[in-house]
Amino acid sequence: xxxxxxxxxxxxxxxxxxxxxxxxxxxxxxxxxxxxxxxxxxxxxxxxxxxxxxxxxxxxxxxxxxxxxxxxxxxxxxxxxxxxxxxxxxxxxxxxxxxxxxxxxxxxxxxxxxxxxxxxxxxxxxxxxxxxxxxxxxxxxxxxxxxxxxxxxxxxxxxxxxxxxxxxxxxxxxxxxxxxxxxxxxxxxxxxxxxxxxxxxxxxxxxxxxxxxxxxxxxxxxxxxxxxxxxxxxxxxxxxxxxxxxxxxxxxxxxxxxxxxxxxxxxxxxxxxxxxxxxxxxxxxxxxxxxxxxxxxxxxxxxxxxxxxxxxxxxxxxxxxxxxxxxxxxxxxxxxxxxxxxxxxx
Numbered sequence: 001x002x003x004x005x006x007x008x009x010x011x012x013x014x015x016x017x018x019x020x021x022x023x024x025x026x027x028x029x030x031x032x033x034x035x036x037x038x039x040x041x042x043x044x045x046x047x048x049x050x051x052x053x054x055x056x057x058x059x060x061x062x063x064x065x066x067x068x069x070x071x072x073x074x075x076x077x078x079x080x081x082x083x084x085x086x087x088x089x090x091x092x093x094x095x096x097x098x099x100x101x102x103x104x105x106x107x108x109x110x111x112x113x114x115x116x117x118x119x120x121x122x123x124x125x126x127x128x129x130x131x132x133x134x135x136x137x138x139x140x141x142x143x144x145x146x147x148x149x150x151x152x153x154x155x156x157x158x159x160x161x162x163x164x165x166x167x168x169x170x171x172x173x174x175x176x177x178x179x180x181x182x183x184x185x186x187x188x189x190x191x192x193x194x195x196x197x198x199x200x201x202x203x204x205x206x207x208x209x210x211x212x213x214x215x216x217x218x219x220x221x222x223x224x225x226x227x228x229x230x231x232x233x234x235x236x237x238x239x240x241x242x243x244x245x246x247x248x249x250x251x252x253x254x255x256x257x258x259x260x261x262x263x264x265x266x267x268x269x270x271x272x273x274x275x276x277x278x279x280x281x282x283x284x285x286x287x288x289x290x291x292x293x294x295x296x297x298x299x300x301x302x303x304x305x306x307x308x309x310x311x312x313x314x315x316x317x318x319x320x321x322x323x324x325x326x327x328x329x330x331x332x333x334x335x336x337x338x339x340x341x342x343x344x345x346x
Contacts, residue, residue: 014055022051075124092305114142121148137201153315167325175297175330176209179279187341188249196253234260242268255280273339293335
């Protein structure tokens with residue numbers, strides 16, 4: 001491999017041609033390698049990435065056309081979804097960024113597959129964003145994701161973690177503890193749980209928090225029911241729960257699934273909260289207007305978005321600063337979907 005200096009002796013920033021020369025490949029191959037193109041061999045991609053690291057190259061076409069050399073844009077990687085919580089989080093990010101004089105470029109993925117996340121990060125890097133908010137719950141990150149987040153200031157939400165990113169997250173185990181303990185304090189013998197998808201960090205943390213709370217109280221752990229965050233999956237699980245006579249309290253891992261659970265219980269003639277108490281998580285705007293109004297654990301989605309922007313802009317200003325994880329405490333909101341257990345249940 002040839003050696004090239006970053007400025008070519010004239011103070012200029014390294015370009016794609018410099019990376020190609022050092023890696024011994026064509027500029028087109030460099031472009032394909034950096035954008036995650038599937039037809040690039042791994043050894044070739046490794047050469048390109050080594051050249052990028054050596055030169056300190058950053059593809060930033062948008063910034064180069066600005067006299068300031070800055071794009072004033074941050075990128076957001078998020079999931080393609082219509083879930084209220086995700087939309088509210090994105091709204092919080094966009095509003096806070098706008099107030100700070102930044103635009104937002106969003107790259108959405110259809111799944112949590114790391115190759116899709118890699119492509120989304122590459123697209124944002126090519127657009128010249130100054131930093132990235134990774135707003136997806138990645139349980140595992142690939143080498144390529146680590147490299148991309150190392151080259152740009154990156155903040156993650158939902159507990160995802162890379163070696164060089166800063167984290168802003170809600171304590172999901174505490175959210176589960178608040179919900180479960182509330183039901184136990186009302187005199188229910190145990191608490192059933194409708195969990196979210198297993199690949200989501202939020203879901204696994206809430207599941208563990210529920211288990212730990214029951215164990216600490218010396219209560220039995222009922223079988224776990226699984227949903228996919230949708231009201232439909234809550235409804236399906238509600239039809240099961242409503243047919244189990246000993247069920248008197250349910251902790252549901254999201255408000256939208258809780259709506260489905262309550263609908264199913266109503267159809268089966270099980271009264272909420274007289275027969276079964278239900279607690280959700282999120283406190284989306286519709287929770288208060290559910291029938292009955294939903295007891296839930298609030299997550300400040302819009303505020304989380306604003307906090308993420310604040311941390312990211314600080315990280316952009318001081319990119320060499322060490323990442324500092326920030327945990328946001330959830331809050332129990334008691335409404336009318338929960339009630340004390342009846343004497344016979346106690």
